Amino acid sequence: MAQRPEHTTRLIADVEQELSILLRRARSAQMLLARRVHPEIDAAGYALISQIELGTASGGAGVRASDVSLALGLDKSTVSRGITQLERLGLIERIGDPDDGRARLLRLTATGADRYNAMRAQRQASFRAILDRWDTKELTDLGRLLGRLNADLSWPDSSQ
Amino acid sequence: MAQRPEHTTRLIADVEQELSILLRRARSAQMLLARRVHPEIDAAGYALISQIELGTASGGAGVRASDVSLALGLDKSTVSRGITQLERLGLIERIGDPDDGRARLLRLTATGADRYNAMRAQRQASFRAILDRWDTKELTDLGRLLGRLNADLSWPDSSQ
Numbered sequence: 592m593a594q595r596p597e598h599t600t601r602l603i604a605d606v607e608q609e610l611s612i613l614l615r616r617a618r619s620a621q622m623l624l625a626r627r628v629h630p631e632i633d634a635a636g637y638a639l640i641s642q643i644e645l646g647t648a649s650g651g652a653g654v655r656a657s658d659v660s661l662a663l664g665l666d667k668s669t670v671s672r673g674i675t676q677l678e679r680l681g682l683i684e685r686i687g688d689p690d691d692g693r694a695r696l697l698r699l700t701a702t703g704a705d706r707y708n709a710m711r712a713q714r715q716a717s718f719r720a721i722l723d724r725w726d727t728k729e730l731t732d733l734g735r736l737l738g739r740l741n742a743d744l745s746w747p748d749s750s751q
Numbered sequence: 752m753a754q755r756p757e758h759t760t761r762l763i764a765d766v767e768q769e770l771s772i773l774l775r776r777a778r779s780a781q782m783l784l785a786r787r788v789h790p791e792i793d794a795a796g797y798a799l800i801s802q803i804e805l806g807t808a809s810g811g812a813g814v815r816a817s818d819v820s821l822a823l824g825l826d827k828s829t830v831s832r833g834i835t836q837l838e839r840l841g842l843i844e845r846i847g848d849p850d851d852g853r854a855r856l857l858r859l860t861a862t863g864a865d866r867y868n869a870m871r872a873q874r875q876a877s878f879r880a881i882l883d884r885w886d887t888k889e890l891t892d893l894g895r896l897l898g899r900l901n902a903d904l905s906w907p908d909s910s911q
Contacts, residue, residue, distance in 0.1 A: 602890035603882045607875070609897035616904060617774050618798070622824025634824035635795060638778070664782025664794035669829075715767065721903045722763045729896060730762040736893040737769035743881045744776060 627710040629680050638663055639673045643683055643697050644707055653686055653696025682706065787870040789840055798823050799833045803843055803857050804867055813846055813856025842866065 618634065625637035632640070642662055646654030660670040674697065677683040682703035688694035699707060722730060778794065785797035792800070802822055806814030820830040834857065837843040842863035848854035859867060882890060 599883070599887065599890065600879075602887065602894060603879050605894040606882060606890060606897065607878060609894055609901055612901045613897060613904075614774070614777050616901065619822060619824055625824060633826040633829060635826075635829055637824075662779060664779055664785060664797075666793040666795075669793060669795055718767060719760075719763050722766060723759070724903075725899075727759065727762065729899070730759065730766060732892050733896040733900070734762060734765040734769055736889060736896065737766065737773060739885075739889075740893070741769055741772045741776065743884075744773075 624710055624714060627713065628706050629682060631680060632676065632682075635665070635669065636673055636677060638665075639670065640677055640682060640699070640703065640707060644699055644704075647698050651696075652689055653698035655688075655694065656697060659697065677703070784870055784874060787873065788866050789842060791840060792837065792842075795825070795829065796833055796837060798825075799830065800837060800842060800859070800863065800867060804859055804864075807858050811856075812849055813858035815848075815854065816857060819857065837863070 621634040621637050625632045625634055628637060628640060639659060642659050643654055646658065646662075656670055656674060657667070659674075660667050663670070665673075674683065678685070681700055683697055684700050685695045685697060688696045725733075781794040781797050785792045785794055788797060788800060799819060802819045803814055806818065806822075816830055816834060817827070819834075820827050823830070825833075834843065838845070841860055843857055844860050845855045845857060848856045885893075
């Protein structure tokens with residue numbers, strides 16, 4: 592930790608810049624991915640349907656709109672508009688909460704799940720085709736370093 | 752490329768999972784960052800103000816709403832509502848386009864820029880404090896591998 596200064600500052604700034612580029616690209620890729628799920632949804636609708644899918648993938652009956660809102664950091668009104676749109680497109684549906692008769696849960700419809708899974712399979716195939724050209728050492732290093740970064744980045748609001 | 756199969760598939764799946772975690776965390780961190788810019792804006796407002804800031808940081812007078820919409824993959828109506836909100840909060844303003852008298856450009860107000868810069872400085876300081884505990888080799892490797900990933904991920908819709 593002693594001989595740090597300038598050189599390290601530069602390395603940290605490089606990592607920061609590459610992460611900004613990655614996050615920006617991921618954000619703009621969401622537009623394309625959203626359109627693959629349904630031509631009428633945008634990046635916000637994509638974030639919403641992904642979060643609902645994530646919340647039920649672990650076996651739950653559905654997710655509460657308030658939890659979706661919290662996880663995505665979006666206003667309740669924005670989430671509410673998005674839910675109405677996804678429902679109108681037949682991608683998600685509201686069901687009764689088995690644990691609370693008055694509450695409603697959100698889940699993907701069969702159509703929504705089919706479309707979401709098809710988009711995800713396509714996204715994974717493209718991603719794997721790219722990383723398949725990397726050698727074992729690089730893949731191992733990237734996985735390990737991202738794992739460490741995720742462990743270190745304990746953002747206080749992180750829901751995961 | 753010959754002795755790939757299972758082991759490599761596993762390594763690629765690990766990288767993919769770590770990236771998913773990273774993107775999810777980044778998305779939920781945006782809620783906190785948004786609130787730091789202004790208590791009334793959400794993750795969508797944050798994405799919007801960041802994009803406007805990015806578009807003018809390179810020296811432009813301002814950005815067009817349609818370009819913001821395109822870059823973020825958000826519906827024009829979603830962007831339009833967000834712009835109205837940011838304007839009402841005094842964080843952004845509309846100015847005439849010097850190159851096209853009929854067009855309007857968006858830019859941060861002095862207050863918007865101050866608040867945005869304060870949030871960014873705080874975000875960078877937290878990020879740097881974390882990476883400052885990494886050794887030189889790890890920082891170099893992470894920067895290089897993310898750089899390669901960004902170069903390889905030439906998502907067709909990427910605006911950067």
